[in-house]
Amino acid sequence: xxxxxxQALDLRGRTRKGVASGDTARQVRQQLREQGLMPxxxxxxxEREGSRRGSRxxxxxxxxxxxxxxxxxxxxxxxxxxxxxxxxxxxxESHHLKSTLTGIRSTVMAGGTLADAMRDFPxxxxxxxxxxxxxxxxxxxLGEVLERLAEYTETRQGLQQRLGxxxxxxxxxxxxxxxxxxxxxxxxxxxxxxxxxxxxxxxxLLTRALIALSEFMQVYGVWLVAAVATAVVVLGxxxxxxxxxxxxxxxxxxxxxxxxxxxxxxxxRMARTLAIMVGSGVPLLSSMRATAEVVGNRVLRxxxxxxxxxxxxxxxxxxxxxxxxxxxPLLLQMVASGESSGRLPQMLDKAATAMExxxxxxxxxxxxxxxxxxxxxxxxxxxxxxxxxxxxIFDLNQLIG
Numbered sequence: 581x582x583x584x585x586x587q588a589l590d591l592r593g594r595t596r597k598g599v600a601s602g603d604t605a606r607q608v609r610q611q612l613r614e615q616g617l618m619p620x621x622x623x624x625x626x627e628r629e630g631s632r633r634g635s636r637x638x639x640x641x642x643x644x645x646x647x648x649x650x651x652x653x654x655x656x657x658x659x660x661x662x663x664x665x666x667x668x669x670x671x672x673e674s675h676h677l678k679s680t681l682t683g684i685r686s687t688v689m690a691g692g693t694l695a696d697a698m699r700d701f702p703x704x705x706x707x708x709x710x711x712x713x714x715x716x717x718x719x720x721x722l723g724e725v726l727e728r729l730a731e732y733t734e735t736r737q738g739l740q741q742r743l744g745x746x747x748x749x750x751x752x753x754x755x756x757x758x759x760x761x762x763x764x765x766x767x768x769x770x771x772x773x774x775x776x777x778x779x780x781x782x783x784x785l786l787t788r789a790l791i792a793l794s795e796f797m798q799v800y801g802v803w804l805v806a807a808v809a810t811a812v813v814v815l816g817x818x819x820x821x822x823x824x825x826x827x828x829x830x831x832x833x834x835x836x837x838x839x840x841x842x843x844x845x846x847x848x849r850m851a852r853t854l855a856i857m858v859g860s861g862v863p864l865l866s867s868m869r870a871t872a873e874v875v876g877n878r879v880l881r882x883x884x885x886x887x888x889x890x891x892x893x894x895x896x897x898x899x900x901x902x903x904x905x906x907x908x909p910l911l912l913q914m915v916a917s918g919e920s921s922g923r924l925p926q927m928l929d930k931a932a933t934a935m936e937x938x939x940x941x942x943x944x945x946x947x948x949x950x951x952x953x954x955x956x957x958x959x960x961x962x963x964x965x966x967x968x969x970x971x972x973i974f975d976l977n978q979l980i981g
Contacts, residue, residue, distance in 0.1 A: 585597070585598075585621075585623050585679050586598060586608060586612060586619055586620075586621065586622045586623075587619075587620040587621045588612050588617035588618055588619045588620055589617065589618040589620065590616065590617055590618075591616055595620075596617065597675060598675075605622045605623075609622055638701075638703035639676070639677055639680060639701075639705075641733065641736070641737045641740075642737060643674065643677055644704070644705075644733055645730055645733040645734045645737055647668055647672075647677070647681070648726055648729050648730040648733055649727075649730040649734075650667075651664055651665075651668060651726055652723050652726035652727045652729075652730055654668075655722060655723040655726065656723045656727075662685060662688060662689055665681055665684060665685040665688065666685065668681050669681045669682055669685065680701055680704055683697070683700060683701065684697040684698060684700075684701070687700060694713055694717060694722070695710045695711075695714035695717060696714075698710045698713060706873075706874070707870050707873060708853055708857060708870055708871070708873075708874060709729060711857060711862050711866065711867075712728070712729055712856060712857055712860040712862060713725060713726070713729075714862075715857075715860045715861040715862045716860055716861065718861070719861045721860075721861065724860075725860040725861070728856050728859055728860055729856065729860075732852060732853070732856045735852065735936075736849070736852065739848075739936055739939075739940075742940060743939075743940070743943060746940075746944065746947055747943075747947070749947065749951075750950045750951075750954075753950075753951070753954050754954065757957070757958050760958075761958075761961055762797065762801070764962075764965055765790070765793055765794050765797050765965075766794060766797045766798055766801060769790055769791070769794045770791075770794050770795075770798070772969050783972055784968070784971040784972060786964065786967055786968045786971060787968045787969070787971055787972055789968070790964070790968040822878070825878055826878040826879065826882075829842075829877045829878045829879045829880075830878075830879050832877065833877070833879055833880075833906075837946075840942070841939065841942060841943070842877060843877075843880070843906070843907070843908060844908065844935050844942075845876075845939055846875050846876055846877045847880070847907050847908050847911050847935055848931075848932045848935035848936045848939060849874060849875060849876070850871055850874070850875050850880070850884060850907075851911055851914075851928045851931045851932035851935065852928075852929065852932035852936075853870075853871045853874050854867055854868065854871045854928050855924075855925045855926075855928035855929040855932060856925075857871065858924055858925045858928070859925035859926075859929075864891065864897070864924075865888060865891055865892055868884060868887065868888035868891060868897075869885070869888050871884065872884045872885050872888065879906065880906055880907070883901075883904035883906040883907070884901075884904075886900075886904060887900035887901050887903070887904055888900075890903065896916075896919055897915055897919060897924070898915040898916035898919055901915060908935065910931060910934060910935065911931045911935065914927045914928065914930060914931035915927065915928065915931070
C-alpha cells in the first residue's frame with residue numbers, strides 16, 4: 581500500500597488537497613469518488629518527492645526537531661512505529677509534512693524499515709539522520725537514538741538562531757548607514773553646494789572632492805549598483821564550482837579573525853554530528869565519513885576524510901585528526917581523552933558545547949565592537965560632509981570682511 585497526494589473537487593466546486601493510502605492510484609481515485617469528490621490529480625508521494633529532489637522543498641529544521649521529539653516520546657510509550665506515525669500524521673497541519681509522513685508509514689507497513697522509508701526523502705532526512713535511525717533499529721535503541729537526534733537538531737537550530745539574531749543588528753546598521761550616506765551625497769549635497777557655484781570663488785579641496793563624488797554618484801550611481809549586484813551574482817556562480825569553493829574556504833582559514841571563527845564553527849558541527857552518530861551505535865569509520873558531509877568548509881571536510889582514511893588503516897581518531905593540523909587543540913584533547921576512557925561520544929559532545937560557547941562569545945565581542953566602530957565611521961563621514969559645506973561659507977565671510 582502506497583501514499584498518494586491528490587487534488588479533487590467537492591460538490592461545491594472547491595479544490596481540496598490531501599493524502600490518501602491505496603495500492604494503486606486507480607484505487608485512490610475510486611475512494612475519492614465514493615467520498616463525493618471528483619479527482620483531478622493523484623500522484624504517488626515517492627514519485628512526487630523524486631521530482632522535487634533538485635528543488636529546495638524539504639521538512640524545515642523546526643518541524644524536523646518537533647516530529648523527532650514526538651516520535652521518540654510515542655515510541656517510549658510502547659507504541660509501534662505504525663501507531664506513532666499515525667498519531668504524527670493526524671496532528672500534522674503542514675500538507676507537505678503530512679504527505680512525507682504518510683509516505684514513510686506506507687513503506688513501513690509494506691515491510692520496510694523506518695530508516696529505509698526515510699531514505700526515500702533525502703531532502704528531508706540527511707544521511708546522518710537515516711544512518712542513526714538504522715543503527716537504532718538494529719540495536720533495539722530506536723527511542724534513545726531519536727532522543728539524541730532531537731537534541732542534536734534542537735541544539736543546531738538554537739545555535740543558528742542565536743548567531744542569526746546576533747548578526748541582524750550589524751547588518752541593519754550597515755545598510756542604513758550606507759543608504760543615509762548615499763542619500764546625503766546624491767541628493768542633499770548638490771542642493772547645498774549649488775549656492776557656492778555662482779560666487780566664482782575657488783572652493784576648498786574637500787568641497788570640490790565632495791562635489792565630484794556627488795556628480796559621480798548622480799551619473800554612475802545606478803551603474804555602480806548594477807556592477808555590485810552583478811559581481812555578487814558572478815561570485816555566487818563561481819562558488820558553485822568545487823575548486824573555486826575550495827580556494828574560497830581555504831582563504832577563510834587564513835584571514836585573521838575569520839580563520840578562528842570558521843574553524844570553530846565547522847569543528848563544533850563536526851564534533852556534535854560525530855557524537856550523535858557514534859553514540860547511536862553507528863560504526864566509527866562510517867560515522868566519520870558521514871560527518872564529513874555536514875562540514876561546510878571544504879578544506880576541513882577534506883581533512884576529516886583524510887583522517888577517516890587513516891582510521892581505516894588502524895590509526896586512532898585523535899592521532900588522525902592531529903596529523904591534519906586543521907582542528908582546534910581543545911577538540912583534539914577531548915577526543916584523545918574520550919578514546920582513552922571509552923567515552924568518545926560524551927567527550928565529543930562536551931567539546932562541541934565548549935566550541936559553540938566560544939563561538940557565541942567571540943561573535944558577541946565582535947558585534948559589541950562593531951557598533952562603536954560604525955558610529956565613529958558615520959560620524960567621520962558626516963563631519964567631512966559638514967566641513968565641505970562650511971569651509972566655503974567661512975571663506976566667503978572672509979572675502980566679505
